[in-house]
Each structure stands twice: as C-alpha cells, then as structure tokens.
Amino acid sequence: MSLSPRLASPFFLLFLASLLAPPNRAHDVITTQLTYSRDISRIFGKRCTACHGLGASIPLTSYHQVRPWAVDIKEQVLSRRMPPWGAVKGFGDLSPDHALSLEEIMIVAAWVVGGAPEGDPKLLPKDPSASPPAEDPKVQDGPIVSTRLRLSKPLHIIGIRPLPDSLVESARLTAQLPDGEILPLVWMYQFDPKSKQVFTFRNPLLAPAGTVIKSSIPLRFALLQRAN
Numbered sequence: 001m002s003l004s005p006r007l008a009s010p011f012f013l014l015f016l017a018s019l020l021a022p023p024n025r026a027h028d029v030i031t032t033q034l035t036y037s038r039d040i041s042r043i044f045g046k047r048c049t050a051c052h053g054l055g056a057s058i059p060l061t062s063y064h065q066v067r068p069w070a071v072d073i074k075e076q077v078l079s080r081r082m083p084p085w086g087a088v089k090g091f092g093d094l095s096p097d098h099a100l101s102l103e104e105i106m107i108v109a110a111w112v113v114g115g116a117p118e119g120d121p122k123l124l125p126k127d128p129s130a131s132p133p134a135e136d137p138k139v140q141d142g143p144i145v146s147t148r149l150r151l152s153k154p155l156h157i158i159g160i161r162p163l164p165d166s167l168v169e170s171a172r173l174t175a176q177l178p179d180g181e182i183l184p185l186v187w188m189y190q191f192d193p194k195s196k197q198v199f200t201f202r203n204p205l206l207a208p209a210g211t212v213i214k215s216s217i218p219l220r221f222a223l224l225q226r227a228n
Helices: 010-018 036-047 063-078 102-113
Strands: 139-146 148-150 155-162 168-176 182-191 199-207 212-215 220-226
Touching (some): 036 063, 036 102, 063 102, 139 155, 139 212, 155 168, 182 199
Antiparallel strands (some): 139 148, 139 220, 155 220, 168 182
16 A cells, blocks of 8 residues: 555644554543454454464454553554564565554554454454465575675675674665665664564675675674575
C-alpha cells in the first residue's frame, strides 16, 4: 500500500502525536472502524506470530491474547522496538524485510487509540499459516570490513552480517562505486548484537574493483557471499 498525500500533511503529524497518548481504559470507548479480526490479525500474522506463536511466552495469535498487551504493543511498534528487525525500512533493498511499514504502524496505533475493538470473528484469516515465510539464502562470510574497505577485486555481495560488540544506535552502510554513485545497503537502527540478525539483499550487488564499502560510524561487519 502506498501512503496518500494526506499523510504528509500537518494533520497527519497531529494525528501521530495523538497516538502517544494512552487510550481511556476505564470506558473502552470505540472510536475507530479498524478491528482486530479484519485488520490487526493479518498484520500480526505477517510480522509477529513467527516469534509470538502459541508456544511463546507472550503469544499473540488471538484477540484475547493481544488485547491485554494493546497499549504496550502500540508503544513498541511506534518506537520500532518490535518486531526487532534492527534496520530502517526503505534504506537499501532487503529480503526478507521483517520491519513494519509506516502504514502498518499507523494501523496498529490507531486501532489501540480507538479502543482496540475485536470486530467480527468471521473476518479472521481463514488459514494464517497458508503463506510460510521465504527461507533466507544460504550464505557465508566474505571480507570483514572495519568501518571502511576499498575492494581490490570485483565482489558478488548478497548481504551484510553485522559484528558489533554492543548495541548500535544508528549506522548507515553504503557502497560507493568507482563512478561516484552511492548505493544504500542497510541502515542499522537500535541493532542488538544478541539478535544475530543477518541482512540479505533482494538483488545481489556486483561490486566492481575500487568500490568503497563503509559505515557512517566505527563498525565491523562481514560482506556475505553465497555459500558453496
């Protein structure tokens, strides 16, 4: 889905600010047409239930499981702490990309602020497991970059494996080609090294000799290549 021009208006900014206010739990006033059954369940099925399935410590597979956590979920998605993707969506072309889109964030937050209604259970997805996530390609570490590396020979790069020792608040990784063109690779944001997250590109990058791979802050990371 593409965002309409209205989302770039001052009214959108005011609406976004209003989302930070907690809903009125005392009366549960419903002020939204968004519902769990029709809207939220599909987002959670796509983005959340791989980690928050039936066997998880906090399962989020039904309305009655989700509703007690609604306010916490809103705060987590607005801050982009959940799902723990560790990268800024839209910077680079990554696959799979588990981050919530801005549209999905707005839907979840507006649903919570509007009273988090359940809606008609008949509108729930008929088979949430019908479309399993695509498997990541088999990869292996190639050259290790310590903040900046100029390639001495062409390299087929299929992704990035971050190797930080601590939380990365923000780091933009780019490739500058010999002709001066700069390609975004991945923008790491609130990246937790404990996640061991690997970022693979939708389309591999054939970087010619002389390409400079660098990070905006001191950082070690591996350039991934397809495993033999």
